[in-house]
Amino acid sequence: MARVGADMDLLRFATAGSVDDGKSTLIGRLLLDSKSIFEDQLASVEATSASKGYDYTDLALLTDGLRSEREQGITIDVAYRYFATPKRKFIIADTPGHVQYTRNMVTGASTADLGLVLVDARHGLTEQSRRHAVLLSLLRVPHLVLAVNKMDLVDYDQAVFERIVAEFTAFASKLNIPDLLVVPISALKGDNVVARSEAMGWYEGPSLLHHLEHVHIASDRELRDVRFPVQCVIRPKSDEHHDYRGYAGQVAGGVLKPGDEVMVLPSGMTSTVAGIDLFDEQLGEAYAPMSVVVRLTDDVDVSRGDMICRSKNVPTQTQDVDAMVCWMTTAPLRAGQKLAIKHTTRTARTIVKDVQYRLDVNTLHRDLGADQLGLNEIGRVQLRVTQPLLVDPYERNRTTGSFILIDEATGNTVGAGMING
Amino acid sequence: MSTHADYRLTQLDQLEAESIHIFREVAAELERPVLMCSGGKDSIVMLRLAEKAFHPAKLPFPVLQVDTSFDFPEVLVARDNWVDRLGARLVVASVDEAIRNGVVVDDGKTSRNRLQIGTLLHAIEEGGFTAAFGGGRRDEEKARAKERIYSHRDEFGQWDPKNQRPELWSLYNGRLHAGEHMRVFPLSNWTELDIWHYIARERIEIPSIYFAHERKVIARDGMLLSASDAVQPRAGEMVEERTVRFRTVGDMTLTGCVESQADTLEKIIDEIAVARVTERGATRGDDRFSEAAMEDRKKEGYF
Ligand SMILES: Nc1nc2c(ncn2[C@@H]2O[C@H](COP(=O)(O)OP(=O)(O)OP(=O)(O)O)[C@@H](O)[C@H]2O)c(=O)[nH]1
Ligand SMILES: [Mg+2]
Numbered sequence: 001m002a003r004v005g006a007d008m009d010l011l012r013f014a015t016a017g018s019v020d021d022g023k024s025t026l027i028g029r030l031l032l033d034s035k036s037i038f039e040d041q042l043a044s045v046e047a048t049s050a051s052k053g054y055d056y057t058d059l060a061l062l063t064d065g066l067r068s069e070r071e072q073g074i075t076i077d078v079a080y081r082y083f084a085t086p087k088r089k090f091i092i093a094d095t096p097g098h099v100q101y102t103r104n105m106v107t108g109a110s111t112a113d114l115g116l117v118l119v120d121a122r123h124g125l126t127e128q129s130r131r132h133a134v135l136l137s138l139l140r141v142p143h144l145v146l147a148v149n150k151m152d153l154v155d156y157d158q159a160v161f162e163r164i165v166a167e168f169t170a171f172a173s174k175l176n177i178p179d180l181l182v183v184p185i186s187a188l189k190g191d192n193v194v195a196r197s198e199a200m201g202w203y204e205g206p207s208l209l210h211h212l213e214h215v216h217i218a219s220d221r222e223l224r225d226v227r228f229p230v231q232c233v234i235r236p237k238s239d240e241h242h243d244y245r246g247y248a249g250q251v252a253g254g255v256l257k258p259g260d261e262v263m264v265l266p267s268g269m270t271s272t273v274a275g276i277d278l279f280d281e282q283l284g285e286a287y288a289p290m291s292v293v294v295r296l297t298d299d300v301d302v303s304r305g306d307m308i309c310r311s312k313n314v315p316t317q318t319q320d321v322d323a324m325v326c327w328m329t330t331a332p333l334r335a336g337q338k339l340a341i342k343h344t345t346r347t348a349r350t351i352v353k354d355v356q357y358r359l360d361v362n363t364l365h366r367d368l369g370a371d372q373l374g375l376n377e378i379g380r381v382q383l384r385v386t387q388p389l390l391v392d393p394y395e396r397n398r399t400t401g402s403f404i405l406i407d408e409a410t411g412n413t414v415g416a417g418m419i420n421g
Numbered sequence: 422m423s424t425h426a427d428y429r430l431t432q433l434d435q436l437e438a439e440s441i442h443i444f445r446e447v448a449a450e451l452e453r454p455v456l457m458c459s460g461g462k463d464s465i466v467m468l469r470l471a472e473k474a475f476h477p478a479k480l481p482f483p484v485l486q487v488d489t490s491f492d493f494p495e496v497l498v499a500r501d502n503w504v505d506r507l508g509a510r511l512v513v514a515s516v517d518e519a520i521r522n523g524v525v526v527d528d529g530k531t532s533r534n535r536l537q538i539g540t541l542l543h544a545i546e547e548g549g550f551t552a553a554f555g556g557g558r559r560d561e562e563k564a565r566a567k568e569r570i571y572s573h574r575d576e577f578g579q580w581d582p583k584n585q586r587p588e589l590w591s592l593y594n595g596r597l598h599a600g601e602h603m604r605v606f607p608l609s610n611w612t613e614l615d616i617w618h619y620i621a622r623e624r625i626e627i628p629s630i631y632f633a634h635e636r637k638v639i640a641r642d643g644m645l646l647s648a649s650d651a652v653q654p655r656a657g658e659m660v661e662e663r664t665v666r667f668r669t670v671g672d673m674t675l676t677g678c679v680e681s682q683a684d685t686l687e688k689i690i691d692e693i694a695v696a697r698v699t700e701r702g703a704t705r706g707d708d709r710f711s712e713a714a715m716e717d718r719k720k721e722g723y724f
Contacts (some may be wrong), residue, residue, distance in 0.1 A: 006618035010432035038699045065563025066582050067713045077585060079566045080559045082612045089432045091610055103587040107569075110589040218427055231445040236478040244477055250442040250591070255428065279473040287428045291441035291474070304449050328587050342592050345449070404592045411596030413587045 008084065011217060012091045014109040014141070016132035017118035019097035022149040024075055026118060026187035026208075027094045028059025033194040034209060036083035037062065056188070063094045076101055078108035087213040099128055102135075102376040103328035106416055109136055110402075113217050114143040116208075121154045121184075124164050130171060131361040131376075137175035138324055138378065138418055140398060142220045144172075145181045147208060152186040156199045174364050176395075181211055222288060225392065226254030226262070227315065227400050228308040229344035234293055246277060246293035247302050252344065252399035253392075254310070255287045256294065263311040264302050265390050270311055271296040288399075305346035307390045307400075315390045315400055321350075321383040323394075323417040324359075327373040329407065333381070333415065334372045341417075343389045343403040350405070353382040380420070393421030433618055437470065440607040442591060443570060444474035447552050447605050450595045454482040454552040454605075455512065455545070457724060460492070460500035461670040462627050463556030463608055466616055468503050469625055470607060471554075483510035485553070487541050489533045490517050491651045491672040499628040514544035533672050535718070542578040542722045545602055552595070552603045555724045560612045562701055564716035570609050576600035578722030604724075613668075613700055614693050621686040633666045633684040644677030668700040 015023035028045075031037050045061040048070065052058075063079040064070055075096040083090050093108030109115060115136035119129050136144060146168050154160045161184045172180065183192055184203055191197030194209045206214070234246040256262075260273045274295040276283040286292045294308060302308070309315065327333045333352060341350040358370035358379040366380075373379045394401030405415030430438065447454050456471060458464040471480050484504055504511045516536050520527045525539035545553055559566045569588045572580060576598075586594055595603055608616075620627060637648040637660050646652045648660045651674050665678040666689075683689045715723075 006433040006615070006622060007431040009429060010435050039697045040699055063563075063566070065566050065716070067716055068583060076583060077567050079563075080610070081566060082560045082610070084614075104585075107587045107589055111591075218429055221428055223428055231442070232449045234475060234478050238477075238479070241477040248445050248474070250438060277476075279476050289435060289438050289442075290430065291438040291445070293476075340596075342594065345446075347450075398590065402590050402592065404587075404589055404594060406594055406596055411594070411598060413589070413594045416587065416589045 008087070008089050009217070010089050010091065011114060011212060011215070012093070012112050013114040013116055013212065014093040014105075014112040015095055015116050015118065016105060016109065016129075016136060017097055018120070018123075018126045018128040019074060021097060021118040021120045021129070022187040023097060023118050024060035024063045024094055025058075026116075026147065026149065026185070026193065027081060027092055028062040029187050029190055029193050030209065031062060031081060031083055032059065033190055034083055034085060059187075074098055077104045085209070085213055090212065097128060099131075099376060102131070105132060106135060106139070106326055106328070109139050109141060110416070112139075112141045113220065114145065114212070114215060115141040116145045116147060118147050118149045119164055119168070121148050121150045121160050121164065125167055125171065127362055133168075133172060133175060134359065134361045134364070134378065135326065137177055138326070140176070140395060140418075143179045143215050143217070144177050145183060145208065145211065148182070148184045149187050151184045151191060151200065152189050156184070156191070156197075158200070158202045161203075179215070181205065183208055183211070222253040222397050223255055224253070225313050225315075225397065226256050226260075226308070226310045227252040227392070227397060228256060228294060229346075229400070230302055230304055230306045230308065231345050232304055233302065245299070246295045247308065248291075248293045249345070250291045251286050251288045253288055253397050255285050256308075257285045261311050262296070262308050263314060264300055265307045265309060265314060266317055266388055267301060267306070269298075269300040271298040271300050273297075307344065315392045317388045317390055319385045319388050321385060321389065321391065321403075321417070322420045323381055323383065323403070324378060324420065325373065325381045325405070326378050326416045327375060327414065328416065329412065329414040330375050332372040332374050338408070339414070340406040340408050341383070341385060341403050342406065343391065344400060346387070346389060348385050348387040348389070350383045350385045353384050356380040356382060381417070391419050394418035395421055433615060433622070436611055436615060437473070437619070439591070439610065440470045441474040443593070443605065443607040444471050444554070446593050447554070447595065447603075448475070448481045451552040451597075451603060453548070453550050454554065455485045455548060455550040456480070456482055456554040457541075457556070458484045458486055458500060459556070459670065460486070460496035460628060461556070462616055462620065462631060463558065465499065465503060465625060465627055466611075466619055467554060467556050467607060468507065469623060472507055480507055480509045483512050485512045485514065485544060485548070485550075487537050487544070488513050488515040488517075489537060489672040490515065491533055491674055493628065493630055493670060493673060495628045495630045496670050499626060502626060512544065512548060514540050516540045519543060532675065534675055538718065538722050541724070545578070550602060551597055552605055554605050554607060556608055557606045557724060558608050558611050558613070558616075561699070562715045564713070564719055568606065568609070568719070570606055571595060572604040572606065574602050574604055574722065578602070580604075580719045580722070582716065582720070614690070617686065617690050617693055621690060628670065630667045630670065630678075631689070633664050633681045635662055636665050636678065637661070638663050638665060638678065645679070646677055647673055649673055
């Protein structure tokens, strides 16, 4: 196994694509060929494959860890796997392709820096691969890889690859995809996964792993607008720290420094940063995604749900939210419905004012006649919230631009929202 | 904390920030959290992260330990030192007492490990806890790899792996009905190696049994078990003195050790970095019963 340091960089990526396109197999292959699989894990999947009478070791078993997944040979929920090379540490979310489990795919993709869409070379793009590409673009996953898999089953034919790439690029041109790599692979045989394939001399790009190790993620950070949602107030109430009062949170954007003039929202009170603490250290600056405690020079009223920003650069304060919503439960989303909404550290109630349109994931056509969103559907929705939220467009900030919707009766998370600019 | 000119955080700092965020969310949103602490390396790292999350205030929740009465004494010492230093409240749930009170039934066939489940669920109910922090990591085991950070448990303490709530971004949903609780795993995204790098970086005190030492052991089922009152040689088995260390700590009857010369943190990190067997595969009898042993125990309410 590669020697891995504590001070390396982190890339989170998520798989996507239709059922059986080979996502789990690819992750298994990547782990195996990068020597990140332990002997007991490999022995266990070899034994299971043999007992099921398979001709070869089913690498998908390395991530399909639930009993029902192994029985059915499909992925039901996201599996998180970890590996590192001397270049980077990776957190992989291997997501299910089955349409019924789309919400689990969205779970895995929401935090990803890179989305890896697999397509079966024999079948080309399917409705589900399009849906996943749309979701990745709506979730603003900044980097995308299209891996045309099972090239071994089409004789490593360049023409097949080019046809799928052309089809995908035509579709993707209507989406927001800042960075795209296309790569022909065989997850089962390992072609172009860790090393360049000899069977596909016509392909001149990097292997998948090489790309994952080198894709440039530093500039994805949000450093312009200071956003500090307050999680809780730290008041020790001890003799030693009698007067200590700090605001704990995770920086959602920008760079905050002691001495900065700040404004606390929604109150609009202004103050100055007296100090930024991380345990017993006093920091010279804080930026996303650091978890710190901010102290202010004035005794202003600050509590959970408030946001600390720079006075001249504040988010929009509003009770009317216009967002793209991905709906994740069987009972449809309709105008008039009441839900709970969680946005940064603030939870409130909301009523659905209007379902403006539903997005057809195949054609990207906006169905303006739609008045509801069914399970796994995506559409543009207007909400009215009981309290003002402090929002930015999702395209500007993935933290202050996102929210979840919760069904108050069941307590379940039923929707994911991305605020429009 | 090492900050960079290009405003990047190292992966260890990102993991730390994520865990601290989780502790604070739970403390702010759930009424009565408790931190489950075995005294092993993961729970001690959790204590450290919780300490950082609320410093200079004390932990806003108590620490819960399930006492199997087969716990390693060195582990209890480390736990007590931590709890004392943090000034935290310790709640001990004893398996023996649960047996005496009829909370769980010791039929002579059920392992201590399984009896812990009923004991733990009883302690959670008794204490009225609505959230229990656990030190589980997703890299440990294939069922854990599937679990959410906020893992919802029904009135019976059961996990339903086929019906988990979506968990998007870092927006955690802590809604509960009466009688339900949440298991929360702040170390979900840490690997075994990350834990050791962090212990070294933060100079965290951990139980001495993680470092190589001489110990009387019995080889059984491909594992080296520590010889003690609870683990005695069976016919044909021998007690031998070997230089060993532990990679995980559970109860003494099920946790094996590995032969190792690693007696410093640096040597342990070197050893883990080239390890070819997972920590649970190497040393945990409880995972060996069946392919889905962990999933089955988790469904019943295990850690
Ligand atoms: N010949 C060939 N077969 C492959 C390749 N990749 C995957 N397969 C096979 O395709 C089948 C499905 O693979 P999985 O990895 O389970 O597919 P998946 O995309 O993870 O499926 P879901 O997670 O259920 O959506 C398995 O039988 C694999 O062995 C490949 O490159 N070549
Ligand atoms: Mg799969």
